[in-house]
Amino acid sequence: MTLSGVLMPLPVLIPLTAAALTLIAGRRPRLQRLITVVALSAVLGVCAVLLYLADRDGTQALHVGGWGPTDAGLGPLGITLVADRLSALMLVVSAIVLLAVVFYAIGQGIRDGDDRQPVSIFLPTYLVLSAGVCTAFLAGDLFNLYVGFEVLLSASFVLLTIGASQERVRAGISYVMVSMVSSLIFLIGLALIYAATGTLNMAELSLRLHDISGGTRGALFAVLLVAFGIKAAVFPLSAWLPDSYPTAPAPVTAVFAGLLTKVGVYAIIRAHSLLFPAGGLDRVLLVAALLTMLVGILGAIAQSDIKRLLSFTLISHIGYMVFGIALSSRLGMSGAIYYVAHHIVVQTTLFLVVGLIERQAGASTLRRLGGLAAASPLLAFVFMVPALNLGGIPPFSGFIGKVALLEAGTQEGSVLAWLLVAGSVVTSLLTLYVVARVWTKAFWRARVDAPDGAMSDSAPSALLADYSQDVAFDDRGDVGRMPVGMVAPTMGLIAVGLALTVAAGPIFGYSDRAADEVLDRGQYISAVLGTHL
């Protein structure tokens, strides 16, 4: 058995085992934290080695339990795990983000007093979420992908409604219902694909789907796209996101914003390139990408709560990734992969910064914020860098990713592609306007100029039973102090974001190779099915 064969189940196994251990250690918070941090660090290490192996040796496949392809001509019967360059990159970026956010959450938990929060549930659930994300990225058959989605969704339901305040229960219900409907649509897609081809293994599917009629293939692709589109928050299916994300605690929102929608984008990449390489829905995807960008960013302009504003920019920037995927070219795919990595890091950082703003100023709505640049230059710095990065200011990684996508769009040259190029530029400018608006309101103007500047939440929102508890700003005791445990992970993620800029050359080289591998399909199929084609 090769090294990669030993390593590949570990990103799933380690968090699940650690989740069980943290539940056993439920009454000992320090031990729980230690287990979680060790487990997620180990996952990061394993994923880094997998990335190296996948880049050196090409696609790695593992048939769990040895139920691989047989000489009798049967395809793989059991669960298949596949790590190619794309999955490995997604795994590494996710592992970095998961680790940083757990440090942040621990820092916040220590500061807020663990006895007042159900932290004994938080860390095990967080680990299950990590396992679900890793399963989805490693899945080599569609049903395993479905299971990975369900694992991460179930964990996210618990994390979103943690504390079960009225506001969170309301947001949680709509989130649960929308997610379950998308899962059911995914399951319907699975049933139909199984009916059409008799297999759910992605490598086998990519061969067998080629033989069925074009109309059936298009219909199957459309069902999968609707299911993944809901999860990735692509425009007509995105209204649930700003409704549910902002109510959760800052670290939870951060990890959701960074990872959950990107799992959907990853699934779209797989379906688009591996299963339905000539799906015929590229035009639909391009139009959806354009609308996602524009509607998302216009929604962001109207918001006054920073968390909701960022949720809308999250939707808007999903459009860039769908744009790159739908171009079906090497450059477009490579740009999309780089953009996914960039966006995971940046969006997570921004949501963590909002947690710091809440801590520093006792509110996250622009109606109450002001004077933050004077109150805390450090906070201004940690907001400014990822905000400019998101807006696509050179030399940050957002600029590099967007330039790659624009180049891919102009290379395509059709009218629709040019429309999308124009839409991308407009969206980029409007993103800059949105973050500049947050900057001038929250950081630049004096607090007395804010419409409700004298008011503040009575405690950090993580501790509030309801959002209606307001006090005068001067009366709140906790305002103005940012724990080191929360600032340090945020700075760490900013450093990762800057590393994406500094090392853009090698990383783009890697994403080019990943795009080649994704578009080639042959490597994936031969890695999974071996010589038994």
Add this chain to the structure above:
Amino acid sequence: MITYLVPLVIIGGLTSCGVYLLLSRNLTRMLLGLLLVGNAVNLLILTVGGPSGNPPVRGRTSGSETTTADPLAQGMILTAIVIAMGIAAFVLALTYRSFRLTTEEEVGNDPEDTRVSKLSDEEASSIDEDAPVSVPARDTDEPDELDALPGHEGSR
């Protein structure tokens, strides 16, 4: 492959009832709708998994069947049933919690969303622009004696 009409009609009926219930605002109805659609999908997987046959266990036969039933479809259904059960339990807990908090089991609107959409143009612009505050011009023609009074400093 032979497909029978009856299961398909049942699947269609269950799905449409489920979707109708899902469109309600009442949480119990939504949960029932979710379960109905879930069962419809399970039935769909079973139907597309091929005709009935012997149990997929070596050496076991059922009646005079000659083929073996597809075990994979049943495995997938089992997984889906377990997942649906877990989620149903969670939704029931959420429903109860929501009922305890608000004494009703309807899903409310997003209050922040409602607030933003209700903003009139005037209010929106007052949030958006740092509206200039009108400062009354000082009357510099007042007699110098008034300079000593509070509020009149600096007229010179």
